[in-house]
Amino acid sequence: MTEIDEGLFNEFWDIYNDATDKGFESRQHSDPDFDFYNELRRNNGVFAAFKTHRFQNDMAAQLLDRDGKLKSFAQWEDDTQDIRDHHVKHWLETEYNTAVKRAHISADWRQFEREKDILPNLEWVKTTAITPGKDHVPFWGMIRPVGDPVWNEHRPGDRWGCKCGLRSTDKPVTQVPEEANSPVYKPAPGLDNNPGKDAMLYSFSHPYFALGYMTYKKLSPIVKKFVQKQIEERKKLKEFKRDKVAGKRLLIHERADISELEDNKRAGRTLVENFPKMKIRVREHIRNEDGIKNPEYEINGLLADAKRVESSKGITAGFVTAKGQGCSIVIIDFDKHLLDKEVNRIDVARRIGWRSGDFESGTIKECYIVHNGKAFRITKKNYDNRAWIVEQLKKSGM
Structure with a gap:
């Protein structure tokens, strides 16, 4: 079960x-x-x-x-x-x-x-079926307390x-x-x-x-x-609304961070469009007593946060802050600042490869690269395969 x-x-x-x-x-x-x-x-x-x-x-x-x-x-x-x-x-x-x-x-x-x-008393009412079965015929009209x-x-x-009925009555x-x-x-x-x-x-x-x-x-x-x-x-889902574009696969909390809401919806739509089985929630905006904000996303049940980097150099800081928030998933979102602009593919692959400790320990289970409205996933199986990452970047038009 x-x-x-x-x-x-x-x-x-x-x-x-x-x-x-x-x-x-x-x-x-x-x-x-x-x-x-x-x-x-x-x-x-x-x-x-x-x-x-x-x-x-x-x-x-x-x-x-x-x-x-x-x-x-x-x-x-x-x-x-x-x-x-x-x-x-x-x-x-x-x-x-x-x-x-x-x-x-x-x-x-x-x-x-x-x-x-x-x-x-209750009276057993004859069936309304056009072709009634014989199972209940003996009970039709029976009146009992x-x-x-x-x-x-x-x-x-x-x-x-069965299309029989019951009705209350004071008949004997x-x-x-x-x-x-x-x-x-x-x-x-x-x-x-x-x-x-x-x-x-x-x-x-x-x-x-x-x-x-x-x-x-x-x-x-x-x-x-x-x-x-x-x-x-x-009960929790009652606090969420479906995204107008992605529908039930992208749910938005009624108290999501307003300042990043449009970016979160944009990246979320890109992800669900590229991954048909993915379900995302944009979570309630909360900061803990140390001022650290909670992860913005929940992706297939795992905590995730988007890092809207201005270049490949922001990848390292993105992983570090995501881990500090307790995330299992990191989203490297280039589309906030680099939409329709070139990204250094080799440097992206190199910096992802540097996160060996995060992937090998299982602290980070997945990383998603978002650029030009497309996305692909990196896991423990391929984080150190730089040639593969570069090829994925090319295929995605990045």
Whole structure:
């Protein structure tokens, strides 16, 4: 679970939360169901984590052929087509629609509980489906008290695609149908709980939870810790806005340094344009008690700062000050002062090579050179390859 793909997880989580907002409706602090609403969303995160884990495992299981040899990418891509279609299309669409239905049922149930002194009973309403299934036919019209145990075993929404409903009533109760005790009418795995009580749109019997409750109990603390981390991360993200050009890959803190904001956005846009998988945040502007300002960037989770040098001679000072700020990444930005001007490529390569101690110790993990709207990356693998650096500078038109 520690290697779960956060990007994929967040995509799934957002989809389930959207379904919750559609079915349950978003709630404010003053609403009596605000805490329950948040618990629904948190449990959506748990379900999304298990789905992501299952998806990754299913994909990984196809990496090797029958002889245990690694498949070519083309072969693996072809062999996993059905898996991708199921997880991110067919199953996901069904899960979304079911989540909307069960979130709506959850909202209704909370209301039923509050009004049971006036309307003590619930009536199972016939499906609105054009071609209804037979699973719930025996329950249509059944009227039982809100607190009746039958609602723990059977309820609308406990079958995939169900379009039955519930409504509160003061009509007299009816008999529980004999079919209620038949295994034929058992709820579908993952839908055998009452989401209006436990705030889980999908229960621990769902196949994503592997072997059921015991597996869920074992992994649940790990998953919940992961989800809590994501919740806290999302709270932080509320202080950021998307860049108008680069979008969500370049986020700007609402209290970013105004004096350098345009330069930070310019360099950030150059970086994300040149590195498709890169995600950047321009951080809040803070100075510590010694007057040292915090790093301006966070790049793929690592602290970084841009040094807007006036020549290659500024590289050394740039590395030194970046280390003093606790950075793992240094950005040497020539475009502030040397846009469309020549840079001494050999001297740049030489001065980068002098930073052997920084790269070898791991203090500095990456260095990005930005010039003329282009960028390339230097790491421990190539910092001392002067010919390669010069060639990269040439290719970038520097």
